[in-house]
Amino acid sequence: MGRRGKTVADSDGVFSDIRVEDERAVLRMFRQFGRKRLAYFVLGGLATIFARAMELVPAYILAVAIDSLFFDEQTFAIVGIPSAWLPTDPGQQLLLIAALLGGAHVAGAVLSLVNSWAWNLFSQHFQHELRVAAYEAMQRRHMGFFDNKQTGEIMSILNNDVNQLEQFLTHTLNRAIRIVVRTGGMAAVMLIVNWRLGILPTIVIPAIAYVSYKFVVLIHPKYQDVRAAVGSLNSRLENSIGGIQVVKSFTNEPFESDRVEASSENYLRKQWAAIRIRIAFRPTIKVLTAIGYVATFVVGGWWVMFGSPHPFFQGTLTAGTLVMFLNYSRRFMNPLRDFGEVLNDYQYAEAAGERIVGLLDSDPPIRDREDAHDLTDVDGTVEYRDVWFSYETEDDEGETVLQDVSFTADSGQMIGLVGSTGAGKSTLLKLLLRMYDVDTGSITIDGHDVRDVSLQSLRDSIGYVSQEPYLFHGSIRENIAYATRNPSEREIEKAARTAGAHEFVEGFPDGYDTVVGERGVKLSGGQRQRISIARTVLKDPDIIVLDEATSHVDNETEAIIQNNLHDLIANRTSFIIAHRLSTVRDADAIFVLDDGELVERGTHDELLERGGLYSTLWEVHVGELEGVPDALADRPTGSVAKENE
């Protein structure tokens, strides 16, 4: 078991951290999501058991026909039917045999249909409910989780793992039942009818089961290699196609072709290694089955023709019984071949189940406290006190991004946040929304620690326009309306006007119905930003955070937007991050961040007078400095302010 556990854990890759050791993950998932439709599951299970049992009938009926009708070796008798009910006329007996043969096939077909219907109904609903629950659990996870995982990897849980469980419940369980009922049934019938001859075909069962198991152990790591090779081939293709514009502009098509070729060749090698084992498996099983089959034929044939071939084989053997034995022993192969695959699938379903259990069970670090209260009637006084923060990394060695930041923004103030790139400006404001929690220190709104209020009320009260506005595939109207539930046309248009978006939207042939494409690719950067601002305007929040919200628009458009936003911002606390310093020139206070530290604060004029980092940045901004001053050029994110102090 240890060995199997290890290989599956290896295949978790980046998700080993969320997997929980749960010996009965599949069972737990079954209980949690299958209970509602348990009746379908039971019905399907019974149908498959009887359908498989029906498969045993024809060989038996044939044996009766041969012995009683064709060769007249035994009196006409059928197990389970009283002899008084059986016809005595041979013609009628033949008809009965034909009816039973046909009936067994039809009943088998109907039962298979019932089985497929009931189990597919069960498992499709199971899959649906599990996927939705897993998605909701995924959505509740904190930002650090998403920072450290690739979208494709997260999708793999929602798709592959959920599908794996569905596959297990429909196909693997069916196969397992087939193995038990078919193999067990055939072996039991043979041993009951003539156990001495029955030993010959059944003795190979453990050997076939062992070879199947060995096959899984051998092929499993090969399949893992194949999966890894498929993964890297896919990422290679995704990267190359995603970056096709860069590829073309650098005329790097041959280079990309080489990289794809190398990846594809790696896939070919791994696949071939797996194929070599796989193609040897079936012939091995065939040979083993054939040994039992031929041994039964030789001994049984001799027995029928000349009497017992050895004192061990006592009594008589009829031709009909021999035919039944030969029929059964040949059909051992298929279910037993599946034995290894069932073990394999079970292992995967368990691993998938454990990852999903891990996802469903774990409480994300950023969530409502039990006694969390709603943030209501927000005035908007925001206070950061001794805030330290570093991002969570896989190795827990994240660098400090914010150091000892303290400030107060009074209700209704407009705060400008400036500083060189990577100084920590966006991070500072993401903490306000609790996208991340501070390491030490506190952030309060109107005196309420953001960790003490409900996330819903906190985020409802803040309007956040991020640096890289994300638009969903859909119309412009849908993207603006995303802020609230069912806004009116007039409200949408008003918000768009405030954000300086209405004019260009009206210019499109489809107006607000224009579809923006995936991530809004069909719009320019500045247009995307304005739609994103409109979304926030419509939300009408108490506190506003604009993170480089107008960086992609020209000066003129920015002036228009600022003018429009004036009323919106006038009575609310707002934080505006800007590299273009003129954007925040009129702010009530400007905070200057440098390498995670708040190094200067004051109004535009005060900061200019001070002659520190801000005034240097301003001089660069207005072009008063020729070239970049050494003090700015030499620093990672800047320490000029400290030098100037």
Ligand SMILES: Nc1ncnc2c1ncn2[C@@H]1O[C@H](COP(=O)(O)OP(=O)(O)OP(=O)(O)O)[C@@H](O)[C@H]1O
């Ligand atoms: N999700 C993240 N995980 C790990 N590190 C991050 C993450 N986001 C930002 N950082 C790091 O934190 C530091 C501050 O980043 P932040 O985005 O807050 O800077 P900024 O001042 O807003 O920069 P810019 O002006 O370029 O937008 C940078 O060193 C950045 O590399």
